[in-house]
Amino acid sequence: METFLALVGVILYLATLWTGFRKVQLGSHVSAALFIIELVLTVIAVGQLGWRLGLITVGGANLIALIASSVRLAFQHDDLLTYAATQAGTSRTEMKALAVRLRRQRKAFSVFGSIRTAQLISYLSQRSRNVAEIEQMAPAIATLWVIHRPELESFTSDYDRLMRLWKKPASEAMGIADVLTIASQKSAATFQEVLDAMIGLADPFSPKRVGSPDK
Known part of the structure; x- marks a missing residue:
């Protein structure tokens, strides 16, 4: 009975870690201590199973969880691109091909990852x-995100809005990125503050405008 409970405990613990239901949080001493205690208890449970059976259990649970996690991410990726296709009035096949082309550029997209790339495509299609x-537009936004790490959805919306206010075509997206980068480097304001200020200057009714009631 003890062996069975130890086996179930190890499998459930690893499953919750892989699925994201339980997240590793080391931001505080309490969270770090609890994680270490859970890890130690899991090691003890593996020891109770016997190291051979314990290692087989850990390896098998990790393999199954990895496969399940990969399938879940594949479905999420597909859902994002399907929604983007409906918003852009095109086919899912074309959106998938776009995601592949962007990923092949590497550069910022090697850091961005496939899910975040699909999210960016979806956010732009909604605009x-x-x-x-x-x-x-995606390479410029991805490059700036890698540097400054803003919240992607709101940043994509702001970037699209700035380009429309300035009446700039999508082909000039990287040029706008250069302007924002230089402006943030030469000012005492943060990158987001510079972006907000540029939107505010172009739109007198924007809540981002300096001196507006919301500011």
Whole structure:
């Protein structure tokens, strides 16, 4: 009975870690201590199973969880691109091909990852950007995200809004990124504050405008 409980405990613990139900949080001493205690108890449970059976259990649980996690991410990736296709009025096949082309550029997209790339495509499609425009704008947004790490959805919305206010075509997205980068380097403001200020200057009714009631 003890062996069975130890076996179930190890499998459940590893499953919750892999699925994200339980997250490793080391931001505080308490969270770090609890994680270490859980890890020690898991090691003890493995020892109770006997090291051979314990290692087989850990290896098998990790393999199954890895496969399940990969399948879940594949479905999430597919759902994001399917939604993007409906928003852009194109086919899912074309959106998948776009995601592949962006990933092949490497550079920022090697850090971005496949799920975040699909999210970016989806966010731009929700701003009424077509496939060609998304392909031109995505590298600039991804590059700035890798440097500054803003919240992706709101940043994509702000970037799209700035380009529309300035009446710039999608082909000039990287040029806008250069302007924002230089401006943030030469000012005492943060990158987000610079972006907000540029939107505020172009739109007198924007809540981001300096001196507006919301500021």
